[in-house]
Each structure stands twice: as structure tokens, then as C-alpha cells.
Amino acid sequence: MTALLRAERLEAFYGASQILHGIDLSVARGEQVALLGRNGMGKTTLLRALMGLVPTCRGQRLLYGDDIAGIPPDAIARRGVALVPEGRGVFGALSVVENLTMAARPGRDGRATWTLPRIFELFPRLAERRGHGGHQLSGGEQQMLTIGRALMTNPDLLLIDEATEGLAPLVAQEIWRTLGIIRGEGVATLVVDKDFRSLSAIADRMVLLAKGVVVFDGAPAKLAAQPELLERHLGV
Numbered sequence: 001m002t003a004l005l006r007a008e009r010l011e012a013f014y015g016a017s018q019i020l021h022g023i024d025l026s027v028a029r030g031e032q033v034a035l036l037g038r039n040g041m042g043k044t045t046l047l048r049a050l051m052g053l054v055p056t057c058r059g060q061r062l063l064y065g066d067d068i069a070g071i072p073p074d075a076i077a078r079r080g081v082a083l084v085p086e087g088r089g090v091f092g093a094l095s096v097v098e099n100l101t102m103a104a105r106p107g108r109d110g111r112a113t114w115t116l117p118r119i120f121e122l123f124p125r126l127a128e129r130r131g132h133g134g135h136q137l138s139g140g141e142q143q144m145l146t147i148g149r150a151l152m153t154n155p156d157l158l159l160i161d162e163a164t165e166g167l168a169p170l171v172a173q174e175i176w177r178t179l180g181i182i183r184g185e186g187v188a189t190l191v192v193d194k195d196f197r198s199l200s201a202i203a204d205r206m207v208l209l210a211k212g213v214v215v216f217d218g219a220p221a222k223l224a225a226q227p228e229l230l231e232r233h234l235g236v
């Protein structure tokens, strides 16, 4: 079956610096894939390249088998991919409801699974804060809102950068719980985080990056059985 997303020999550059050196990666429909690696290894660059946000790339990026080279980010979004960027980016002057409704649109096939009530069911905390401005939210609430906004576009694939970075443990747990629900709805995810244990518990597959190269791609249990890889590339 055609992968939802596939990168083949993907290279990415910032100016003269080459950041990705021939990445092969695929995400199947509904699959939850974790992307791990130490700081500066290219995880964010890979998500951005897949979203069409890195102007200079080589190799192939295929979405449902179609080459998306040269396709701008908004068109990639309309084809079913949503990015939850590191550092969030909610609109501070707009309320929770406004942040969510401005993102609303049907999915690639006209599907509208994710509506305001569905997002509030997923994140009861956001329902309580529905009239609050984005700037009044805690870091955890902002992350929930950013994920909620991405879901309102009814994507087939969510790219989530630093899913729980800087969040209190209980809030992080809440994010992991919702990622399980999102998966249950058949939305594929490619999730970057440093929490190896939580990622191992939810991911179908783990991909480990080091210096812009994939050094492991396989089941969580297979990675857990390689302590030398974990030590060298994650420090766990």
C-alpha cells in the first residue's frame, strides 16, 4: 500500500549548511511514529522540510505517492498535513474559541471529524478556558490549543515538534493521553519529543536521528533492547 508520507534520500540545507544527509522515512496511514535524537540533530528541520518550509531540499518527498517538491506549505496543508511547531504560536489577542474556529476546515476528502465540541471533549481544560485570550493561557493550555488548532484542519497526518517540552509532568501526561485518542481516530502522527519512555509507550515505530542521518528505524521494543544506541544518541 502507498505510504501516506515518504521521504527518500532527503537532503535539506540552510544556506551552505547541509542539515539532512539522505533521510529515508515513511509514515503509513494512521501510524504513530516517534522521532528522537539529541539537540541539533535535524528533527525540526525534517518536520519543516516535510511541510515545505525548507526552501532548499534534494531527494524526494511523497504525499500519497505524489511528489510534493516545490509545493508551498499551505498547499501541503490542504493535502492533509498539519504542523504543530516548537514554541507553539497561538494568537494571543484571540480567544480559545476564535483560535480554534479560524483554523476550521474539512479534511482532504471533505471529512469534518474534528469540530469545536470534539476538541473540547479531547481537551476539557480548553472548554473551561474557551473565552480566555491566548495570552492568558498557561504553556500547557497553549500546547493543547496548538494541537487543537491543527486538528481543526482535519489532517491525515500531524507533525508535532517537541510535544511536551517545558510542560509540567501532569500536563505532559495529558498530552500523551490525547495523542492516544488522536491515534484511535486514525490520524497519523510524527512526534518529536525527548521523553523516550512516553514515546515508547505510544509509538508504533521509533526513528532515531543523528547528524541528519537515520541511525535506527524500528519497533520501540527493538530500540529498548539496544542500550548502546540509547546511551550514545539519547543519553538514556
Ligand SMILES: Nc1ncnc2c1ncn2[C@@H]1O[C@H](COP(=O)(O)OP(=O)(O)OP(=O)(O)O)[C@@H](O)[C@H]1O
Residues within 6 Å of the ligand: 014, 017, 019, 037, 038, 039, 040, 041, 042, 043, 044, 045, 046
Ligand atoms: N534557520 C537556520 N539557519 C541555519 N542553521 C539552522 C537553522 N535552523 C537550524 N539550524 C541548524 O540546523 C541543525 C539542526 O537543527 P534542528 O533544529 O533541525 O535540530 P533538532 O534535532 O530539532 O534540535 P532541537 O532539539 O535543539 O530543536 C543545527 O545545527 C542548527 O543549528
